[in-house]
Amino acid sequence: MPKDIDSIGESISKWFPKPPTKRKMMFRKSISSLKSSNSSKGPKSDRETPVLQLTSLIDMFTIILIFLLLNFSTDPNQSPPPMDVNLPTIISEEEIEEKTHVGVNVVAANNYSITLDQTSIIESAEEMPVKTDTFVAPLLEKLRETYEIAIQTAELNQIDPDSIKVIIQADSLTSYNLITQIVNTCTMAGYKKVSVMVLAPKF
Amino acid sequence: MSFAVSKAGRRSHKQRGVDVTTVLNLFMILIPALLTSFQIVQTSILNLELAGLGAVEGENYIPAPTYFMTTILARTKDGRIVCEFSRYRYVGGESIAVDTMIEKSRYFDGWGEIDTLLTLKLDSLFFEAKKEVKSFLDTTPEELIAPNWREIKNFIAQNPAETEVMDSVISRLNLFILISVDSIGEAVSGESVNLNDLVSFMKISQKCGFQNNYLQPPPWWPTGS
Numbered sequence: 553m554p555k556d557i558d559s560i561g562e563s564i565s566k567w568f569p570k571p572p573t574k575r576k577m578m579f580r581k582s583i584s585s586l587k588s589s590n591s592s593k594g595p596k597s598d599r600e601t602p603v604l605q606l607t608s609l610i611d612m613f614t615i616i617l618i619f620l621l622l623n624f625s626t627d628p629n630q631s632p633p634p635m636d637v638n639l640p641t642i643i644s645e646e647e648i649e650e651k652t653h654v655g656v657n658v659v660a661a662n663n664y665s666i667t668l669d670q671t672s673i674i675e676s677a678e679e680m681p682v683k684t685d686t687f688v689a690p691l692l693e694k695l696r697e698t699y700e701i702a703i704q705t706a707e708l709n710q711i712d713p714d715s716i717k718v719i720i721q722a723d724s725l726t727s728y729n730l731i732t733q734i735v736n737t738c739t740m741a742g743y744k745k746v747s748v749m750v751l752a753p754k755f
Numbered sequence: 756m757s758f759a760v761s762k763a764g765r766r767s768h769k770q771r772g773v774d775v776t777t778v779l780n781l782f783m784i785l786i787p788a789l790l791t792s793f794q795i796v797q798t799s800i801l802n803l804e805l806a807g808l809g810a811v812e813g814e815n816y817i818p819a820p821t822y823f824m825t826t827i828l829a830r831t832k833d834g835r836i837v838c839e840f841s842r843y844r845y846v847g848g849e850s851i852a853v854d855t856m857i858e859k860s861r862y863f864d865g866w867g868e869i870d871t872l873l874t875l876k877l878d879s880l881f882f883e884a885k886k887e888v889k890s891f892l893d894t895t896p897e898e899l900i901a902p903n904w905r906e907i908k909n910f911i912a913q914n915p916a917e918t919e920v921m922d923s924v925i926s927r928l929n930l931f932i933l934i935s936v937d938s939i940g941e942a943v944s945g946e947s948v949n950l951n952d953l954v955s956f957m958k959i960s961q962k963c964g965f966q967n968n969y970l971q972p973p974p975w976w977p978t979g980s
Contacts, residue, residue, distance in 0.1 A: 608775045612782050619786060640954040683946070686976050719800065724951040728828070728936050731950055732970050735803055747800040750954050 634660050634667065639751040640724035656716075657698050657743075659691070659734060662723035666734070668694050683729060687737040695741035703742075717745035801957050804969050817899045820887045821845040822880070824932045824965070826956060827859060829939060830947040835862040837943055838869050838956070842880065859939060866955040877963035884925050903928070922964060931967035932960050937974055945973060 637660050660667045664677040666688060673691050674680055681688050695718070702716045718738045722731060731748070738746045822844055829837040839859035843850045856876050863869050892900070892908045900908060907924050914920065934956060936945030957968045 605775045608779045612775070612779050615782070615786055640951045683975060684977060686972070720803070722950050724949065724954075726950045727946065728948040728950070728953060729946065729973055731803075731953065732972055732976075735970055736972070739804075746803050748803050748950070748954065750799050750801055 634670075634721070636665070637662055637721055637723045638725075639721060639749055641751045657695070657702065657718045658721055659695075659718060659738070660721040661730065661734060662726055663730065666691055668698065681730070681733050685733060687740055688733055691734070692737045692740055695738060695743070699742045714744060716743065717747060718743045719747050719749050721749045801954060801961070802966075802968070803957075804967075817891075817895055818901055819891050819904050819929055820884075821929055822853075822884055823850070823930070824880070825935065825971075826932060827935050827937045827945075828948045828952055828956065829859075829937055829943045829945045830952070831862060831943050835864060836866070836869065836952065837862060837939070838873070840873065840876070866952075866959075869955075870959050873959050874963055877960065877965060881922075881925065881930070881964050884930055885921060888925055888929055889921065926964040926966045930965055931969060932965050933969050933971050935971035935973065 657669055660670075664674075664680060665672070666674040666680075668691060671694070673694060674688070679690075699716070703713055705711075706713045706716060720731070720734055720738075722734070735746050822842060825839075825841050825843060827837070827839040831837070837859055838857055838861075839855065840857040841855040842853040844853050845851075857872065892904065892911070897905060897908070907920075911917070911920060934953065936948045938945040953970075960968055
């Protein structure tokens with residue numbers, strides 16, 4: 553019996569060794585620090601060099617780059633419309649206008665919301681102008697501010713103020729009445745060029 | 756995907772390489788998903804202005820003959836389109852009705868149908884306007900022609916091969932379309948006209964060389980606005 557207990561004790565200590573003493577730990581630490589400091593000097597086979605898979609990374613970045621190139625554009629005329637705005641589509645035989653303008657402000661609208669340069673102006677159908685309104689009051693206030701800024705920027709950069717324009721990105725189902733109200737508001741704010749953005753599927 | 760091999764030619768169990776295979780696989784799944792979720796848009800711009808008619812010509816000058824077209828859009832309850840199209844002439848500060856080329860009683864099933872009919876009419880109008888402007892520039896004494904038209908006349912005289920100039924001049928200066936909506940009784944409503952209708956009309960007119968499209972306020976707006 554005592555023999556059996558001894559053998560059990562041995563097997564336990566074999567499988568579950570005692571934690572190293574403090575002295576042993578210090579020794580191990582000093583050895584490992586020596587190893588790491590000598591690793592750059594030692595033979596290549598002993599080093600634990602991290603391997604970076606460049607080929608896969610290049611593949612991945614090429615795909616991302618193509619995606620970004622397709623989507624990114626510095627031309628404000630090409631700014632994507634908000635998610636809830638489906639632009640009207642035309643079948644374009646020729647490019648209608650390719651000129652890039654400076655001082656472009658974008659009004660996005662559908663039958664229940666209006667935003668100006670991605671800042672929400674009207675967020676619910678209740679706030680929308682009524683049938684007989686000739687302009688959109690909250691939009692006019694903001695448009696006047698943006699027009700002033702655009703004029704000042706144009707003067708500073710010695711750019712023709714006539715090139716300042718506003719683009720309406722409106723949903724294809726937006727009523728004619730609302731479009732006219734927005735166009736009138738833009739004119740009242742001082743904009744001389746008002747355009748409507750459409751989709752021209754080419755690819 | 757690949758692994759470091761030790762000098763002895765065996766796979767090294769010590770390798771601590773950053774294996775991007777998993778990351779790559781993940782991105783290969785994510786990128787098509789992103790590409791489809793993002794809307795890649797190729798946009799164009801159509802110019803719009805709210806109509807404001809006014810003669811700017813000098814008192815002693817004779818302006819070139821100016822036509823303007825009006826179109827009144829509306830939709831029936833069953834979705835058919837009304838596209839009345841009339842021609843006016845602007846003489847001595849007054850608008851004189853010339854003719855109505857598409858009656859308001861005619862209903863169209865879609866914009867394709869209107870395109871076919873309107874393109875023919877607009878092409879003939881453009882040709883006629885071109886002929887009239889040419890005759891005006893040839894026959895009117897130079898001192899009586901308004902300064903902007905005098906410049907155009909000189910340019911054409913100096914560059915006879917530039918036939919596109921005349922087309923451009925006519926489309927920019929001498930022809931324009933006023934777009935409006937109206938309701939006819941209870942069955943035909945101008946309120947149901949949307950941006951899609953407006954853009955469809957403008958595309959047809961611009962295709963035919965009519966670059967100036969102006970919006971007119973709807974009839975239900977208070978007068979004097």
